[in-house]
Amino acid sequence: MPIVPTYPGVYVEELGSGVRPLAGVPTAIAAFVGYTARGLDNRATTIFSYADYEREFGGLAANSELSYSVQQFFQNGGGQAIVVRVPKSDGVAAQVNLKEGVANAAKVSFTLTATSKGDWGNGIVADVDYDGASASNFNLTLTDLGSGAVERWADLSVSTASPRFVEAVLNDPANGSRLATAKVPAASPGARPAESGIVGTDFAVTSTGITGLANDKAYKVRVTANRPSGPVTALEVTLIKQAETLPTSVVALARLLERRFNQALAAALPGAAVAVGVTGSGKALRIAPMFDPALLPAAVDTTLSLADSAPAGALAMLKLPAANFNVGRYRLGTGTAEAAQRNPVPGADGTQLPQSADVIGSPSAFTGIHALEKADIFNILVLPDATRASPGDPNALDTGLDPNAIYQAALDYCTKRRAFLLIDPPPTVNTVDRAFEWISSGLTVKGANAATYFPRVRMADPLNDFQLRTFGPSGAIAGLYARTDAERGVWKAPAGTDAQLRGVRGLVYKLSDSENGLLNPLGLNCIRALPVYGTLSWGTRTRVGSDVEASQWKYVPVRRLALMIEESLFRGTQWVVFEPNDEPLWAQIRLNLTTYMHGLFRQGAFQGQTPRDAYLVKCDKETTTQADIDRGIVNILVGFAPLKPAEFVMIRIQQLAGQAAS
Structure with missing residues (x-):
């Protein structure tokens, strides 16, 4: 903007140079x-x-x-x-329905479908938790067991009015999930899906530790399971003290449980693992198997003993009746026998x-x-x-x-x-x-x-x-x-x-x-x-x-050099559109395009010993007539002398006859 002088003194104004650097495009993508x-x-x-x-x-x-x-x-x-x-x-994308929580077991919360067809989708598992989520919202973790890719989506909702609507978030073409898409039923959708794993009730934490701890040799923790009809009698977890410090917080208790679970499972399911995390208010446990609970042997015992001498109880806790909403993980394509996931469609690669x-x-x-x-x-x-x-x-x-x-x-x-x-x-x-x-x-x-x-x-x-x-x-x-x-x-x-x-x-x-x-x-x-x-x-x-x-x-x-120049000039002259079509514009165009072509000349892209022999850039009243100006057209002429490959190398050899001495 021009400076308007109002007082005696020195005024400084920065003026544009008219130079718009034109960068060459890549050539080998x-x-x-x-x-x-x-x-x-x-x-x-x-x-x-x-x-x-x-x-x-x-x-x-x-x-x-x-x-x-x-x-x-x-x-x-x-x-x-x-x-x-x-x-x-003829390929098929893997999918599974995630059912609503305890309130209404019959309704589908939403359907997860692998982002592409193929049996690879059968290796996708989903974990649902409510940790830190808004009321009626949930968190979703997707894991591809084949590649190890993990995605975490926080505070999702099944409500179309929510800015965190699960369909909009997961299905976003630019920033959505690369593993699965979501679809909420159009008619009578359910509420948020049931949490995966066995979710415990809150603990009362005191300055002396967790309420309910017994003596220094053994103590019990109660974990309540969710069923369609509501919470059931608490499952009793008995921990026997080993050569380690007894936990004084829920987080430390979770870590101890995880270690004991893995010890107990190692013998029954070599290579299996479970995750035990802190959920909700930070005072509850969520025990989530990282494998299909159907792999576990049948069990009905509701007492979990993690003593070294009695590891079988760990399996019993994870193998509750199918009527319970204790899903280990939602599994696309294969599902499990758990009530919270139904109607799996196996992914198929096709023929x-x-x-x-x-x-x-x-x-x-x-x-x-x-x-x-x-x-x-x-x-x-x-x-x-x-x-x-x-x-x-x-x-x-x-x-x-x-x-x-x-x-x-x-x-x-x-x-x-x-x-x-x-x-x-x-x-x-x-x-x-x-x-x-x-x-x-x-x-x-x-x-x-x-x-x-x-x-x-x-x-x-x-x-x-x-x-x-x-x-x-x-x-x-x-x-x-x-x-x-x-x-x-x-x-x-x-x-x-x-x-x-x-x-x-x-x-x-x-x-x-x-x-x-x-x-x-x-x-x-x-x-x-x-x-x-x-x-x-x-x-x-x-x-x-x-x-x-x-x-x-x-x-x-x-041909490829010409394509590079064409694309570079096309992208590098976008600024010309809607500029006043007169000599100042033409001069700017000549300056910028000549700079670009001269850079190629110095790299050896053209024939000729001088720029005049190698290339030309023309944009003036000869290329752009008044009729062109009236129609809003500016014409630019760019020419170059390409290097041709030495496809045929001709070598001529002549034998000189012996010359008489002078």
Whole structure:
């Protein structure tokens, strides 16, 4: 705001420089779409290592081509990936109903359902407690026994009027649970769910300890169980003093009980564990088994003795009649015999791997490749399931797939998102003759934003005693792209003696120089096994890179550099919208874009010895006429001289004849 001088003196005003730094976008974020053993269905999930993949999606699975492809990506230098899980079409998500507490045993409080299909959901358990929660509210702890992931959701409610409504909190797309979703019955829902575990009544704590302690050798604690009809006669816990200090607080008593429980259970259920915690007012015990109480032997004794000589009583306390509301933990998919959880639906992985329509997905439902609409940016798209081998024949294509349909939809989407598609050859393309036929007429997908590689690669399979298994090369190639971008820049061709494919033990077909020379002019990039150097990417042409097409986007690095510049300029010029369309704006645009292009020039991204030879940025009255101004349009012209790879190195040798002495 201009300064208005009102008194004699010196005034200081800061003026904007007009410089808006334009940052280049990343170039090697690879997106993978296909089936995984577990994970969120049709949701773009960003990972930064294969360890992240194992935590989110379950690691390697024999029937998941994507799991191996992601591993190969990181093995070859990839640093960031986005994974979209496409579930099996006949899979089932695990679920269980959580019943209301003592007041009304017949009503369902809400239903928990695993966030994705598959038998992995049967390993999710839920704990409910009221510790510190508002009246009629509850706390929910979800634990995935398979991955060890734990989520704690505090002060939830089954009331739609509450800001902590369980559906709204758990089902939030951005900040909700990654393990389970909640659904409260629309008609006649129940109140909050019953607490898990055996919940005791409050203790009276005095300065001398806990009221009810007997002598220094033994004392008794009463724990009241909840039933549909109300609290029942207290269960009597007898503690025999061992070589340890007697507890003087409820917290210390809880720890002692936990130790004694674990000692008693170790003999009956090796490896089992229970948790004993302090609940409610801080003066009550909640004993919650961390396993299915149905595993315990039948027992009706209500006296719990934790003496070393009588551990069996510990089992009796946890095995009350099914009519009691003493749920150990709510278990999705499997449930238990406890009254507070009912109607479990077992999670099932299914048998039908994703078909063409599943991989392509729906733009309106954001499924398949269109789930990437939720991702901010990706640069490389890999579809391992597009050429998945038949389960019964590793040399045949799965009959439920149409690679051309999948890749065409993917290429159209990549064009829209300024990304690059990697195309794998089908498993039937395993000789040079079949490769020639496939690239000439079998593969109908054409476009500058795609490249394809031959042959398929052979790599060790950790799930099969490290026997060699055949894979599409796109995962390893995507990792090579990322490695080359990081080491040399996106303008460097990801091919040559530096472009080794790590982890590759062999090829389905070993090409000769003459066979390479047959396929390269057709735009099919070859993978070669060369002595000393190993297995290399030995081609860098796009799907419009055949010699007869003479496309300006013939080479992969040229096209990917253009995509990077386009995306960077698109994101870096958003500030221009609604600015006054005149020379001051044009000058700012020229300044900022020239600074960005000159930075690329200094890194060696363009041809030419001077900036004038390497690039141009034009935005003035010649590019933007008065008619354009009247329509609210500003036109910017950016040009660059790309580096072309030295695909053919010609060496001429001449022998000099002997010269007569002068």
